[in-house]
Amino acid sequence: MxxxxxxxxxxxxxxxxxxxRDGVLKMGDKLPSVRQVSRERGISINxxxxxxxxxxxxxxxxxxxxxxxxxxxxxxxxLPVPSPSKPxxxxxxxxxxDLIDKVxxxxxEKNITLLSxxxxxxxxxxxxxLNKGLVHAMRTLPDSGTGYEPVPGNEKLxxxxxxxxxxxxxxxxxxxxxxxxxxxxxxxxxxxALAGPxxxxxxxxxxxxxxxQLAKSLRLKVIELPTNFITGIELDALKNTLSKRRIAAxxxxxxxxxxxxxxxxxxxxxxxxxxxxxxxxxxxxxxIYGELYFGSxxxxxxxxxxxxxLVLCCSSVSKTLAPGYRVGWVSPGRFKxxxxxxxxxxxxxxxSITQEVVADFLKNGRYENHLRKIRAxxxxxxxxxxxxxxxxxxxxxxLTQPQGGFFLWLELEKGFDVISLYEKAMRFNISIAxxxxxxxxxxxxxxxxxxxxxxxxxxxxxxxxxxxxxxSKT
Amino acid sequence: MxxxxxxxxxxxxxxxxxxxRDGVLKMGDKLPSVRQVSRERGISINxxxxxxxxxxxxxxxxxxxxxxxxxxxxxxxxLPVPSPSKPxxxxxxxxxxDLIDKVxxxxxEKNITLLSxxxxxxxxxxxxxLNKGLVHAMRTLPDSGTGYEPVPGNEKLxxxxxxxxxxxxxxxxxxxxxxxxxxxxxxxxxxxALAGPxxxxxxxxxxxxxxxQLAKSLRLKVIELPTNFITGIELDALKNTLSKRRIAAxxxxxxxxxxxxxxxxxxxxxxxxxxxxxxxxxxxxxxIYGELYFGSxxxxxxxxxxxxxLVLCCSSVSKTLAPGYRVGWVSPGRFKxxxxxxxxxxxxxxxSITQEVVADFLKNGRYENHLRKIRAxxxxxxxxxxxxxxxxxxxxxxLTQPQGGFFLWLELEKGFDVISLYEKAMRFNISIAxxxxxxxxxxxxxxxxxxxxxxxxxxxxxxxxxxxxxxSKT
Numbered sequence: 010m011x012x013x014x015x016x017x018x019x020x021x022x023x024x025x026x027x028x029x030r031d032g033v034l035k036m037g038d039k040l041p042s043v044r045q046v047s048r049e050r051g052i053s054i055n056x057x058x059x060x061x062x063x064x065x066x067x068x069x070x071x072x073x074x075x076x077x078x079x080x081x082x083x084x085x086x087x088l089p090v091p092s093p094s095k096p097x098x099x100x101x102x103x104x105x106x107d108l109i110d111k112v113x114x115x116x117x118e119k120n121i122t123l124l125s126x127x128x129x130x131x132x133x134x135x136x137x138x139l140n141k142g143l144v145h146a147m148r149t150l151p152d153s154g155t156g157y158e159p160v161p162g163n164e165k166l167x168x169x170x171x172x173x174x175x176x177x178x179x180x181x182x183x184x185x186x187x188x189x190x191x192x193x194x195x196x197x198x199x200x201x202a203l204a205g206p207x208x209x210x211x212x213x214x215x216x217x218x219x220x221x222q223l224a225k226s227l228r229l230k231v232i233e234l235p236t237n238f239i240t241g242i243e244l245d246a247l248k249n250t251l252s253k254r255r256i257a258a259x260x261x262x263x264x265x266x267x268x269x270x271x272x273x274x275x276x277x278x279x280x281x282x283x284x285x286x287x288x289x290x291x292x293x294x295x296x297i298y299g300e301l302y303f304g305s306x307x308x309x310x311x312x313x314x315x316x317x318x319l320v321l322c323c324s325s326v327s328k329t330l331a332p333g334y335r336v337g338w339v340s341p342g343r344f345k346x347x348x349x350x351x352x353x354x355x356x357x358x359x360x361s362i363t364q365e366v367v368a369d370f371l372k373n374g375r376y377e378n379h380l381r382k383i384r385a386x387x388x389x390x391x392x393x394x395x396x397x398x399x400x401x402x403x404x405x406x407x408l409t410q411p412q413g414g415f416f417l418w419l420e421l422e423k424g425f426d427v428i429s430l431y432e433k434a435m436r437f438n439i440s441i442a443x444x445x446x447x448x449x450x451x452x453x454x455x456x457x458x459x460x461x462x463x464x465x466x467x468x469x470x471x472x473x474x475x476x477x478x479x480x481s482k483t
Numbered sequence: 484m485x486x487x488x489x490x491x492x493x494x495x496x497x498x499x500x501x502x503x504r505d506g507v508l509k510m511g512d513k514l515p516s517v518r519q520v521s522r523e524r525g526i527s528i529n530x531x532x533x534x535x536x537x538x539x540x541x542x543x544x545x546x547x548x549x550x551x552x553x554x555x556x557x558x559x560x561x562l563p564v565p566s567p568s569k570p571x572x573x574x575x576x577x578x579x580x581d582l583i584d585k586v587x588x589x590x591x592e593k594n595i596t597l598l599s600x601x602x603x604x605x606x607x608x609x610x611x612x613l614n615k616g617l618v619h620a621m622r623t624l625p626d627s628g629t630g631y632e633p634v635p636g637n638e639k640l641x642x643x644x645x646x647x648x649x650x651x652x653x654x655x656x657x658x659x660x661x662x663x664x665x666x667x668x669x670x671x672x673x674x675x676a677l678a679g680p681x682x683x684x685x686x687x688x689x690x691x692x693x694x695x696q697l698a699k700s701l702r703l704k705v706i707e708l709p710t711n712f713i714t715g716i717e718l719d720a721l722k723n724t725l726s727k728r729r730i731a732a733x734x735x736x737x738x739x740x741x742x743x744x745x746x747x748x749x750x751x752x753x754x755x756x757x758x759x760x761x762x763x764x765x766x767x768x769x770x771i772y773g774e775l776y777f778g779s780x781x782x783x784x785x786x787x788x789x790x791x792x793l794v795l796c797c798s799s800v801s802k803t804l805a806p807g808y809r810v811g812w813v814s815p816g817r818f819k820x821x822x823x824x825x826x827x828x829x830x831x832x833x834x835s836i837t838q839e840v841v842a843d844f845l846k847n848g849r850y851e852n853h854l855r856k857i858r859a860x861x862x863x864x865x866x867x868x869x870x871x872x873x874x875x876x877x878x879x880x881x882l883t884q885p886q887g888g889f890f891l892w893l894e895l896e897k898g899f900d901v902i903s904l905y906e907k908a909m910r911f912n913i914s915i916a917x918x919x920x921x922x923x924x925x926x927x928x929x930x931x932x933x934x935x936x937x938x939x940x941x942x943x944x945x946x947x948x949x950x951x952x953x954x955s956k957t
Binding site for chain 2: 106113116117128131134136139143147151152153154155156157158159160191193194197201205206219222223225226330331332333334335350353355356357358359360361362363
């Protein structure tokens with residue numbers, strides 16, 4: 010019951026919000042009274058009040074004493090979303106490893122504002138609760154977690170992950186899941202098991218560079234397909250390529266894509282799975298951001314529509330709980346034996362105690378509470394980023410409108426060199442992720458990915474302002 | 484100073500022990516008095532007394548009141564060591580995965596005496612101290628270890644591993660080391676980085692099946708070379724193969740080999756490294772058992788003699804502290820960049836908090852204390868196994884004489900089928916590791932590996948007796 014109410018107030022808040030963003034409600038406009046909306050929509054006054062408070066917390070509206078609620082948010086303009094990518098068909102492939110290394114290295118320096126990275130700031134993590142869990146796990150786990158896990162991983166954890174799958178329409182059981190030391194290891198096991206050197210895989214464009222690096226390490230060929238920044242990979246391109254080329258696997262991030270932020274609509278997901286089934290090709294799905302939705306409910310993933318076991322769905326708690334715990338998993342469908350074997354051969358098992366801590370955290374409902382908080386924080390951050398970018402970035406900027414996750418994708422005017430912007434920004438202790446990192450082709454040189462999974466404060470705002478200034482001056 | 488004295492008393496105890504084992508001192512013989520040995524050898528009475536107490540604790544001698552120390556150990560006979568292996572040159576290769584899976588699965592059943600496995604029993608681990616370390620790490624580590632480690636791993640840990648390298652004549656610095664989630668991951672990174680599908684690697688025969696599995700997963704060809712059960716891989720065979728074939732890498736376990744128990748003599752190690760340098764081929768060394776020596780000092784490893792950076796030395800604390808912590812490392816010599824990249828691409832980083840716990844454990848001298856204990860336990864277990872095998876196994880048994888580590892290798896008479904013995908033993912809840920697991924060829928069918936890294940008690944003794952009975956009856 011409580012959750013349904015939650016959804017309702019968020020739903021209403023989002024409706025008002027898009028009216029404000031679209032200019033239907035303009036700055037200074039008065040909102041209908043709580044009582045009026047309640048009557049018109051047949052929804053309790055409590056719920057409408059909650060919705061208005063939500064809008065107020067986002068600085069979209071303000072309450073004026075004895076008068077009501079007024080729109081106080083002014084979006085200078087609506088920045089356009091970048092056009093769908095059109096990766097060149099050239100055979101010239103080049104992973105920009107030096108650039109990736111350089112951006113990674115900025116992580117180790119102190120006092121850098123890490124707009125470049127893809128993990129949550131410590132302030133967003135429930136560290137005290139995890140520590141309690143650690144002490145508990147130490148006491149309850151046989152031999153305090155010093156022994157090896159069985160190959161599939163901690164059973165309690167697998168059970169909780171199965172339970173969690175209900176929210177995206179999955180119907181998993183513990184035995185459908187294999188734990189892994191993080192999501193990238195899950196992807197590594199999947200690709201190692203399913204694709205051999207010289208084989209070809211399909212990815213989105215832009216693609217998460219970790220997938221490109223893995224492919225390089227395993228000597229796989231990569232085809233980047235045109236991708237829409239709102240709806241993900243272009244279905245026609247996918248269809249076309251699947252019917253023309255021998256493909257070993259597709260690797261997609263269907264929800265709140267890294268880096269594009271795109272959210273594949275449910276019917277696209279269905280169609281992708283249908284295509285995979287038709288061609289009998291495995292789909293490796295990275296759903297690590299799926300829980301971090303801004304909307305009223307968790308989006309499905311491709312695994313939701315997987316009836317033949319061709320989808321291997323990978324995830325972890327590295328974006329929500331504790332990157333350093335190295336707790337991830339894969340539901341490998343019909344490929345379970347291969348995945349278990351690959352896990353066994355390459356790493357035996359993953360760390361016992363951190364799996365147990367996460368299992369307990371998931372078991373006791375703390376995860377849902379925590380997710381609600383981190384979602385709200387990410388959404389607020391996103392709004393703050395958009396506001397700051399609107400105010401301080403030049404007019405030619407194109408900007409994605411993610412509905413969840415960690416990332417904004419910015420496209421600057423043609424010819425703009427983001428790599429030299431990176432160097433300039435680093436002189437101000439600001440690290441960004443240049444778009445070129447996310448492709449094997451020479452594209453996205455005028456793009457960048459910004460991480461808003463940070464702790465929002467004056468300093469962060471200042472960094473964004475400086476970045477905007479540096480862009481304007483170039 | 485204390486350590487030097489330690490070595491001395493153990494040295495003396497081992498001298499007496501080999502005299503007893505060789506029959507120079509027979510059952511009932513009186514040992515020279517403590518005072519007499521002290522005078523003759525110019526060693527303090529304290530040290531000699533310690534040596535005698537050590538022999539007594541091994542049930543090799545007994546003290547008779549007001550009379551002195553007498554030999555009370557009777558080795559029925561000296562079982563011969565198996566002859567060096569001669570793996571067939573046939574192209575027929577077959578990894579016995581089903582067998583390996585079956586043996587692994589026995590780990591998950593309850594109340595099985597796991598003579599088949601290769602890790603220390605919980606009773607041998609310093610669990611209470613590790614738990615204290617965990618609480619400490621939780622309190623001192625930034626963000627309680629929820630954040631990512633930098634790619635090379637915990638710096639304190641790398642520093643401690645470098646310090647530890649002093650004992651084998653290594654001269655490592657923290658920057659010479661990359662941490663990994665366990666030793667098998669270290670081996671996986673090395674092979675992934677250095678050998679591609681179709682490439683050929685050299686291993687010992689018998690070989691640790693984990694290496695054979697990894698090679699299969701990476702589609703490598705494997706040459707098993709003749710191996711001596713006392714001195715390890717046969718140098719002539721190695722020399723010969725290196726000059727005739729294109730080899731991508733050698734993978735050797737130079738100290739207390741799994742499964743053969745062999746200890747490569749220092750001059751062999753030198754020669755192996757020289758050969759590798761001559762042919763410019765990397766040597767991946769698994770030194771995971773190196774600290775578990777029965778003698779007076781830690782043996783060197785191949786890395787000790789590595790002047791050109793061709794040796795990648797892998798290890799972990801999985802055999803000494805906590806398998807479930809997944810804390811291992813590699814000193815990759817000149818291949819550091821490739822190894823770091825492979826680690827980054829396949830797993831990003833390893834678990835932060837368990838690395839910190841191990842770093843603290845190593846830092847505060849507890850590791851040395853613990854190693855002293857576990858070495859003594861393993862040695863006692865080994866003696867007890869040999870005694871029980873002597874008394875309850877048939878005459879045709881050949882048995883290795885490991886000088887450290889976890890494993891005894893038994894060779895039964897030609898034609899003996901150890902796989903059917905495995906089935907019989909499992910009916911008595913005893914799991915053994917059939918020799919066939921340790922080769923791609925059809926060999927070692929009459930052999931088995933026994934793990935003595937267990938908690939010695941009446942039940943374990945009984946299991947060994949039953950195993951002997953089952954062998955005798957076949």
